Amino acid sequence: xxxxxxxxxxxxxxxxxxxxxxxxxxxxxxxxxxxxxxxxxxxxxxxxxxxxxxxxxxxxxxxxxxxxxxxxxxxxxxxxxxxxxxxxxxxxxxxxxxxxxxxxxxxxxxxxxxxxxxxxxxxxxxxxxxxxxxxxxxxxxxxxxxxxxxxxxxxxxxxxxxxxxxxxxxxxxxxxxxxxxxxxxxxxxxxxxxxxxxxxxxxxxxxxxxxxxxxxxxxxxxxxxxxxxxxxxxxxxxxxxxxxxxxxxxxxxxxxxxxxxxxxxxxxxxxxxxxxxxxxxxxxxxxxxxxxxxxxxxxxxxxxxxxxxxxxxxxxxxxxxxxxxxxxxxxxxxxxxxxxxxxxxxxxxxxxxxxxxxxxxxxxxxxxxxxxxxxxxxxxxxxxxxxxxxxxxxxxxxxxxxxxxxxxxxxxxxxxxxxxxxxxxxxxxxxxxxxxxxxxxxxxxxxxxxxxxxxxxxxxxxxxxxxxxxxxxx
Numbered sequence: 001x002x003x004x005x006x007x008x009x010x011x012x013x014x015x016x017x018x019x020x021x022x023x024x025x026x027x028x029x030x031x032x033x034x035x036x037x038x039x040x041x042x043x044x045x046x047x048x049x050x051x052x053x054x055x056x057x058x059x060x061x062x063x064x065x066x067x068x069x070x071x072x073x074x075x076x077x078x079x080x081x082x083x084x085x086x087x088x089x090x091x092x093x094x095x096x097x098x099x100x101x102x103x104x105x106x107x108x109x110x111x112x113x114x115x116x117x118x119x120x121x122x123x124x125x126x127x128x129x130x131x132x133x134x135x136x137x138x139x140x141x142x143x144x145x146x147x148x149x150x151x152x153x154x155x156x157x158x159x160x161x162x163x164x165x166x167x168x169x170x171x172x173x174x175x176x177x178x179x180x181x182x183x184x185x186x187x188x189x190x191x192x193x194x195x196x197x198x199x200x201x202x203x204x205x206x207x208x209x210x211x212x213x214x215x216x217x218x219x220x221x222x223x224x225x226x227x228x229x230x231x232x233x234x235x236x237x238x239x240x241x242x243x244x245x246x247x248x249x250x251x252x253x254x255x256x257x258x259x260x261x262x263x264x265x266x267x268x269x270x271x272x273x274x275x276x277x278x279x280x281x282x283x284x285x286x287x288x289x290x291x292x293x294x295x296x297x298x299x300x301x302x303x304x305x306x307x308x309x310x311x312x313x314x315x316x317x318x319x320x321x322x323x324x325x326x327x328x329x330x331x332x333x334x335x336x337x338x339x340x341x342x343x344x345x346x347x348x349x350x351x352x353x354x355x356x357x358x359x360x361x362x363x364x365x366x367x368x369x370x371x372x373x374x375x376x377x378x379x380x381x382x383x384x385x386x387x388x389x390x391x392x393x394x395x396x397x398x399x400x401x402x403x404x405x406x407x408x409x410x411x412x413x414x415x416x417x418x419x420x421x422x423x424x425x426x427x428x429x430x431x432x433x434x435x436x437x438x439x440x441x442x443x444x445x446x447x448x449x450x451x452x453x454x455x456x457x458x459x460x461x462x463x464x465x466x467x468x469x470x471x472x473x474x
Contacts, residue, residue: 002041002086005064009044009088012054017094019043028089031080032073033340036435038081040067043089049169049177049208055090056206056466057175065465066090066173068202070113070144073136075347078148078201078434082469090206092143098122099209106214107166107183112143112207119212128214131158131250135333146207149199151430153332156242156384157250157288158215160430162198167211170197173204173461181211196456201432202467204460218288222297223251223325224304227279227315232358234281237312238383239354241285244303248296251286252384253332254357258393259339259380263331266338273317273328283313283383284332335380344399345378345391346409350420351429354386363419364390372412374398387429390416410439417444433471442473 002020010018019025020042030037046052059066067081068090074080081087096113103126110119116137123130132145134152144150146168150161158164167182180194197204228234231254238252255263257280264270272278289296297318304316319325339345352360361379368375374394381388392412402408417427417440427440441450454472457464 005062005086005088006042008058008062009042009055012058013044013046013051017045017047019045025089028069028072028091029080031075031077033075036077036080037083038067038087039083040081040087040089043091045091045094047094049095049171052090052092052095052171052206052208053175053177055088056171056173059088060173060175060463060465063463063465064088065468066202066206067467068092068143068147068206070141070147071115071136071139073140073144074148074432074434075349076428076431076434076436078432078436078467078470079144082435085468092141092206092208095208096141101126101128102183103128103214105183108212108214109181109183109209110142110212111209112141112146114142116140116142116145123214124217127217129217130164130212130214132161132164135336142210142212143207146198146210147201148432149430151382151385151387153251153253153382155382155387155430156252157247162195164213165194165198165210166213168194168197168207169209170205171208173463173466177208178205181209183211199432201434201471203457203471204466206466216290218250218290219292220289220294220296221325222287222300223319223328224285224300225273225317225328226283226285226304226313227274227317228281228283228313229279230358231281231361233313234283235354235357235383237307238283238285240307240312241303242384245287245300248287248289249285249384250288251284252382253284254379254381254383254388255282255284255332255335256377256379257281258376259335259378259391260331262342262378262393263334263338266341267330267334270331270334271327273331274315277315279314284328332380339378339391339393342393343396344394346375346394346412348390348392348413348416348427349387349429349431350390350416350425350427351385351387352420352423352425354383356423356425357381357383357386357388360388360419360423360425361390364416367415367419368392368412371415375412382430385429386425392416413440414443435469438469438471438473441471 375392
């Protein structure tokens with residue numbers, strides 16, 4: 001049966017664009033952290049929206065399950081197939097053309113397989129900014145960013161991916177194509193179908209292209225790292241800076257001392273900007289403006305200098321050069337790789353109202369200390385939008401002794417998710433649901449809300465062929 005399916009898929013997209021050799025398929029069957037694995041009969045790499053539609057139509061008719069895959073950078077099992085069933089991986093990597101860049105309209109149209117960093121570079125080349133920015137931007141694809149409604153470090157100023165999309169093109173499970181590649185900022189003509197597919201993780205259809213929103217390119221950037229003794233002081237200062245620089249603050253990142261030291265310990269040619277006296281909490285602040293000159297840095301110096309004099313924080317490092325700015329951000333961007341080297345980090349992508357961040361951290365620390373004393377709390381997050389990556393870090397040696405790892409992780413995670421829910425927060429702020437958090441959808445989401453989602457899923461994909469086992473509980 002598999003050989004027949006593979007042969008017929010090759011007739012649709014070309015022989016060289018369907019891979020079934022085990023060695024070639026292996027990197028696509030496991031996530032980059034080696035925590036989620038699946039199986040598929042082949043990997044199909046279409047080169048056009050028409051080919052995507054033809055593949056989906058064929059798979060629906062022949063009951064072949066489709067697992068779309070972009071850069072395979074998911075952290076919650078959303079980018080690898082299931083272990084059972086007749087599955088194919090639909091890889092969008094060969095659909096990587098930038099179709100149009102229009103600086104006069106502040107818009108860019110791209111195919112779904114475009115690497116995020118390439119999109120950023122194309123915008124910069126015409127004196128524009130595409131502000132979506134995250135640690136995996138050198139390998140993640142814009143289709144995956146759209147499918148997960150990715151966040152990143154600039155959400156405090158520009159919003160999530162959803163806020164940066166003007167239009168999309170989608171291949172539907174039945175083979176139809178919806179062309180919604182519009183560049184309008186206002187279009188109040190009926191239901192907003194675009195936003196159904198953004199964040200749906202490929203369960204309703206496959207985003208094949210998108211029109212993106214561009215902004216004036218900043219010509220001056222000011223960056224600083226603050227050192228503070230308490231998380232309360234960190235949040236207070238962050239909220240104050242948002243008020244002082246309302247249109248210019250683009251980054252506001254919170255880093256615990258434990259995370260800061262892990263990043264330095266496992267980084268290459270990294271140095272501690274605070275010397276040997278690392279504060280308990282760090283806040284990385286970045287401002288950006290299209291204006292030229294040193295005025296932005298001078299204003300940041302003035303504001304932070306006055307705050308330091310009145311004791312708002314313990315220490316501050318203000319980047320005087322682009323190299324110094326790069327070094328500060330390297331500490332932040334190195335955390336994911338460094339955490340993997342440090343131990344087994346159980347990451348939680350929670351969000352609470354920003355002012356309640358200290359409450360969450362205090363309650364989570366107490367709960368973790370009582371129930372999981374072997375864990376070290378490691379915290380990094382996008383403080384400006386209330387998103388915390390709260391990591392329970394275990395040594396590799398201890399993790400090896402845990403027999404039922406899945407149940408251990410589930411129980412620990414629910415301790416933290418319960419606290420987040422009690423504070424009006426969420427268990428998934430920007431990473432999505434994937435296969436890892438399907439159970440949480442049942443536990444923490446409103447039953448009516450989940451029922452409506454299932455009705456939408458049934459409308460688009462009644463046979464559950466598109467990324468089954470992701471997003472929605474059975």
